[in-house]
Amino acid sequence: MDDLRTKYLEAIAGAGDESALEDLRLQAVGKKGEVSLKMRELGKMTPEERQVMGPKLNALKDEINSALSAKKSALADAALDERLRTEWLDVTLPSRPRRQGTIHPVSQVTEEVTTIFADMGFAVAEGPQVEDDWYNFDALNIPAEHPTRTEMDTFYMHKAEGDDRPPHVLRTHTSPVQIRAMQEQGAPIRVIAPGRVYRADYDQTHTPMFHQIEGLAIDRDISMANLKWCLEEFCRAFFEVDKVELRFRASHFPFTEPSAEVDLRCSWEGGTLKVGEGDDWMEILGSGMVHPHVLRSGGIDPDQWQGFAFGIGIDRLAMLKYGIPDLRAFFDSDLRWLRHYGFASLDVPSLAGGLSR
Numbered sequence: 001m002d003d004l005r006t007k008y009l010e011a012i013a014g015a016g017d018e019s020a021l022e023d024l025r026l027q028a029v030g031k032k033g034e035v036s037l038k039m040r041e042l043g044k045m046t047p048e049e050r051q052v053m054g055p056k057l058n059a060l061k062d063e064i065n066s067a068l069s070a071k072k073s074a075l076a077d078a079a080l081d082e083r084l085r086t087e088w089l090d091v092t093l094p095s096r097p098r099r100q101g102t103i104h105p106v107s108q109v110t111e112e113v114t115t116i117f118a119d120m121g122f123a124v125a126e127g128p129q130v131e132d133d134w135y136n137f138d139a140l141n142i143p144a145e146h147p148t149r150t151e152m153d154t155f156y157m158h159k160a161e162g163d164d165r166p167p168h169v170l171r172t173h174t175s176p177v178q179i180r181a182m183q184e185q186g187a188p189i190r191v192i193a194p195g196r197v198y199r200a201d202y203d204q205t206h207t208p209m210f211h212q213i214e215g216l217a218i219d220r221d222i223s224m225a226n227l228k229w230c231l232e233e234f235c236r237a238f239f240e241v242d243k244v245e246l247r248f249r250a251s252h253f254p255f256t257e258p259s260a261e262v263d264l265r266c267s268w269e270g271g272t273l274k275v276g277e278g279d280d281w282m283e284i285l286g287s288g289m290v291h292p293h294v295l296r297s298g299g300i301d302p303d304q305w306q307g308f309a310f311g312i313g314i315d316r317l318a319m320l321k322y323g324i325p326d327l328r329a330f331f332d333s334d335l336r337w338l339r340h341y342g343f344a345s346l347d348v349p350s351l352a353g354g355l356s357r
């Protein structure tokens with residue numbers, strides 16, 4: 001028994017790592033280990049012998065187990081000491097670059113507007129940005145001689161000699177998307193079409209590419225009253241106010257009849273926009289009841305169905321909400337500019353900016 005004790009205590013003391021220690025544990029006190037086998041022999045001994053050998057073997061087992069765990073801690077301490085001695089951190093190193101990207105105000109506003117109309121049951125529709133002139137103009141009751149169809153206003157795609165396809169344009173509004181949606185789905189239908197549109201214009205309030213979101217709702221008895229409710233709900237949600245007041249001004253668009261431009265009651269106290277109060281009116285969108293010719297273009301019978309449509313300029317909406325003064329800033333913007341308007345990297349989008357409620 002003393003031999004066994006010496007053998008294992010010395011081996012444990014000399015073990016170089018945890019796996020050597022585990023081997024020794026199995027050899028000594030594992031199920032088939034030497035000490036365990038000796039304990040099994042107790043059964044064959046006389047009671048007197050067992051009374052002497054039993055406690056001795058138990059004490060040996062405890063001693064070996066204690067030595068194993070003490071050695072295990074010692075090995076772990078030594079490993080940590082070695083790491084502390086050899087590994088080090090240069091706290092003077094520059095930090096790793098963090099991603100600086102941030103959502104653009106136009107993308108954020110597009111998402112906000114889309115979500116509000118989606119909550120009212122409008123499905124999102126998308127379509128090509130290069131359209132043939134039937135979808136962009138004729139289907140929308142814009143006649144061949146209309147001034148918007150000239151190259152002064154519209155970007156025409158180059159046509160090779162012998163190409164007999166109809167003229168193609170960069171879409172001037174997202175309305176062709178709704179024509180396609182009507183053709184595909186028929187009535188009743190409720191869709192919104194967000195996206196890029198193009199017009200040959202460039203000054204402080206116009207850029208050759210800008211963003212629109214247009215809505216269309218067709219059913220048996222949809223009226224301007226439904227349109228008004230829908231737009232009021234939209235303004236309440238978008239500008240986050242309880243009270244909004246809209247004013248419908250008679251207007252003219254080829255694709256709607258009657259047509260109305262919609263103004264929102266507001267004030268501009270101290271250069272800050274306040275929605276729902278004050279004596280000012282701010283134009284925010286155009287709208288109307290869809291013209292029968294347009295319904296027919298979409299394959300819908302105007303004697304059976306009617307509905308409203310509206311169009312909103314996203315860029316202007318973003319400028320209003322975030323107090324951005326010049327539309328052109330969207331196109332030569334940099335990170336400092338985005339930060340200034342509360343679009344700092346990794347920030348949760350907020351309403352901070354020019355708007356106060």
Ligand code: 2U9
Nearest residue numbers: 175178179212255286287309310311312313
């Ligand atoms: C279909 C039928 C009718 C969409 C409409 C307007 C009035 C409008 C402007 C707002 C600001 C364009 O971006 S903007 O300059 N839009 O005034 N848009 S009604 O009418 C439609 C659309 C699709 C099938």
